[in-house]
């Protein structure tokens with residue numbers, strides 16, 4: 001299977017990166033400010049980079065995959081979904097790295113948001129090197145970058161002004177400061193006092209002092225300078241960005257120019273990734289309540305492979321919705337179609353061509369490489385029915401299915417867990433059922449009672465020997481001989497089985513429930 005044709009968008013991007021500059025080790029970057037829960041839209045950037053990293057590595061290149069936490073950014077706004085709003089409000093305008101973790105788990109608010117993502121990324125096969133910007137700035141690792149920005153202040157102003165509607169003030173400085181006394185960024189940099197020193201004053205507390213860029217913890221670059229400085233510092237070859245940064249005159253445009261002209265660094269290869277919307281969480285969560293959908297929420301209903309498939313199977317510049325409604329089943333079905341194709345040899349040129357494309361998507365959807373044999377396949381709808389019959393007992397389901405081998409077990413358990421989570425939390429009411437445990441209160445005619453007894457006996461005597469189709473034929477014959485309309489009978493039998501008037505297709509449903517359970521249930525209705 002290693003002869004897959006590699007023309008996925010990640011492969012095409014990898015080729016572009018190599019064409020830009022031929023080297024042994026490439027640096028691919030992603031990053032965000034941990035100012036709140038990192039949501040699934042932000043995850044799109046991380047996974048996009050990971051896919052390109054993988055493509056480069058498969059071309060024999062060494063790749064450094066860095067993920068920058070901009071935790072020296074300013075705490076601008078208290079997110080609605082956080083507790084302790086009053087306490088958090090007192091930290092506005094301070095660096096998020098010193099804001100406390102209101103859940104009391106981690107050292108800071110920033111670290112809480114960082115670790116809550118970092119612990120889930122390996123599950124989907126994403127393992128970058130993390131860089132913490134607060135730590136880098138406070139160690140003065142970027143002192144030279146800040147000095148360069150100050151040295152070339154006039155050129156920077158000229159570049160930025162071309163993208164602005166109103167010019168920057170004449171005394172604007174390309175460095176900002178968190179006050180050493182009150183930690184706020186309510187400061188004004190007054191100018192340089194020597195090659196490495198700057199003078200600032202604070203509007204909040206009146207502090208006024210001179211700091212040395214080589215030793216201070218307080219200085220940093222504003223975003224539009226910080227980003228290209230880090231491209232230069234890390235030698236970044238590839239970094240995608242969202243629509244907001246990639247808009248006309250947005251920070252990617254200015255960063256490209258600042259990178260080239262100020263930091264003498266060729267800007268990285270890039271692409272724009274689009275937004276993600278969420279579908280089918282209505283009822284449980286209102287979108288106005290500040291609810292944020294993050295990676296663990298998605299992993300609750302999608303396996304790690306299918307989570308990757310959602311992104312690997314869609315071009316980055318295409319907007320799409322992650323669904324929690326019935327579409328979940330369709331996504332599982334789509335994935336399993338390409339999985340079957342991967343492990344088979346299609347006939348005909350057209351099918352072969354399609355397979356080449358989907359094989360690559362299948363490969364890129366895997367967390368730890370393609371399994372040696374095809375994972376256990378069971379239609380998701382059928383699995384959902386069995387899970388409901390077994391009331392979510394996955395070990396019971398495994399025993400019932402009886403043909404899942406050792407190598408398939410782990411993946412099957414994850415899939416079954418996701419399916420059960422979906423049934424419990426998101427499946428529409430008409431999809432859900434519970435096998436009855438006692439007799440229900442229902443009035444039954446003599447004909448129906450006779451028919452139920454005949455069905456009981458048919459089940460006992462012939463369910464194991466007859467095919468589902470022949471069993472169905474016999475049941476229809478019994479309905480006819482008792483002059484019972486099938487529609488009427490279905491309503492009753494579903495009520496007896498699951499307490500509802502409708503359910504999964506009857507005959508195969510009876511076979512899935514199994515002989516013993518059906519006999520026990522029908523025995524309640526003996527004449």
Ligand SMILES: [Zn+2]
Pocket residue numbers: 179180181182183184202203204205206207
């Ligand atoms: Zn101050």
